[in-house]
Amino acid sequence: xxxxxxxxxxxxxxxxxxxxxxxxxxxxxxxxxxxxxxxxxxxxxxxxxxxxxxxxxxxxxxxxxxxxxxxxxxxxxxxxxxxxxxxxxxxxxxxxxxxxxxxxxxxxxxxxxxxxxxxxxxxxxxxxxxxxxxxxxxxxxxxxxxxxxxxxxxxxxxxxxxxxxxxxxxxxxxxxxxxxxxxxxxxxxxxxxxxxxxxxxxxxxxxxxxxxxxxxxxxxxxxxxxxxxxxxxxxxxxxxxxxxxxxxxxxxxxxxxxxxxxxxxxxxxxxxxxxxxxxxxxxxxxxxxxxxxxxxxxxxxxxxxxxxxxxxxxxxxxxxxxxxxxxxxxxxxxxxxxxxxxxxxxxxxxxxxxxxxx
Numbered sequence: 001x002x003x004x005x006x007x008x009x010x011x012x013x014x015x016x017x018x019x020x021x022x023x024x025x026x027x028x029x030x031x032x033x034x035x036x037x038x039x040x041x042x043x044x045x046x047x048x049x050x051x052x053x054x055x056x057x058x059x060x061x062x063x064x065x066x067x068x069x070x071x072x073x074x075x076x077x078x079x080x081x082x083x084x085x086x087x088x089x090x091x092x093x094x095x096x097x098x099x100x101x102x103x104x105x106x107x108x109x110x111x112x113x114x115x116x117x118x119x120x121x122x123x124x125x126x127x128x129x130x131x132x133x134x135x136x137x138x139x140x141x142x143x144x145x146x147x148x149x150x151x152x153x154x155x156x157x158x159x160x161x162x163x164x165x166x167x168x169x170x171x172x173x174x175x176x177x178x179x180x181x182x183x184x185x186x187x188x189x190x191x192x193x194x195x196x197x198x199x200x201x202x203x204x205x206x207x208x209x210x211x212x213x214x215x216x217x218x219x220x221x222x223x224x225x226x227x228x229x230x231x232x233x234x235x236x237x238x239x240x241x242x243x244x245x246x247x248x249x250x251x252x253x254x255x256x257x258x259x260x261x262x263x264x265x266x267x268x269x270x271x272x273x274x275x276x277x278x279x280x281x282x283x284x285x286x287x288x289x290x291x292x293x294x295x296x297x298x299x300x301x302x303x304x305x306x307x308x309x310x311x312x313x314x315x316x317x318x319x320x321x322x323x324x325x326x327x328x329x330x331x332x333x334x335x336x337x338x339x340x341x342x343x344x345x346x347x348x349x350x351x352x353x354x355x356x357x358x
Contacts, residue, residue: 059091064189065202066090070097072181087117091189093128094118098159099183106163110136110171113161114185116153128153129190131201131285133209136166137182138174145175148209150282190285192277196269197292200285209286216283217290220276222347232343249335261331268329269295299324 070085072078078101085097094117104111114132116122129152136145151160175181190200201209210217236242252260276287302324321338322329331338 058191061188061190061199062202064091064191065205066187068095068097068185068187070183070185072099072183074179075101075176075181076179084115085183090187091128091130093189095185095187097134097183097185098161102168104163108168109164110166110168111161111163112136112147112165112183113159114187115159119153119155119158124155126154129192129279131188131190131282133186133205134161134165135184136171136175137184139177140174143174148212148282150279150284152279188285194270194273195266197273197288197295199292200288206286206289213283213286217286220283220287221290224275225347229343232339236340236343246336257335261335262325262328265324265327265329298322 066088068085068088068090072083081100081102082104083099083101085099087094087096089095096115096117098113098115100111103109104113112134114130114134116128119126131148131150133146133148135147138144145166147162147165149160151157153160171181186205188201188205192198192200200206235245249257272291273288276291277284298320301320319332321332321342323332324330
């Protein structure tokens, strides 16, 4: 399929494992191949989605992102088992691309890996965490072959990629022009945080990835909400238990209710990051960027009453259940009303106004 992702990835010394990645449609392949991202087509994304702002003074994702193009000339005459590209720097680290023209431990496939340069000379305990995309370019941009993955590079896994990136029989189908094979790489080094959602991706790289993995990200978020809403609905439907809880809550002192309706933001956000940021899931960075954008929007609404009023008046946006007060999350209404709302309020239909997200 045009522009499809490879079905397995691994380090050279490891067995191939499933990546959980999805094949791209022709339209997505065409989008990835065009220049609209680089040319700065105006975005219709929600607030904070297309920015590279962060909460500290460290390097921004755009500072930790880079591209590299490798042109392999006289490809048909290559007899070596493996070839290495020149080293290139991204995020303060040196990298190179490794290709096996006849396959690495496999037959009839082109194998491709991203590797850490001079890994044997790095200090003990080193670790580089990165999301990357490798593409083999076709003369018809819609047929170029892309694969994405997320990996923590370290001493025993200093190279990572795809043993079966593509079948050798397909390489001659427009991928070699004037006996030259062109390979492109995009690398995003990630500075993860354990205590709160963090910005992962350069905004242009993020716009490209979200076109491919939007449905996956939506599925992750919907599953989280629906699982918890299902448990809440069972509680409310159990008349005896719900009546007992209502009686308990209404009998609690007003001051105690206020204390119980708030919690430290750090405590909640830490749990959120632990639940959603899964190192081997290629969509984790997009989910984390979404959570970061949502948190920034919530903080802005809580600080700016005019902005909050504007959001409330917008038909497409529901009133937040919580607000931010300094270092606390505070429930925006009575607990009983909010629980009933959370159990009954419908989520937006799938794929509704997708263009506004990307």
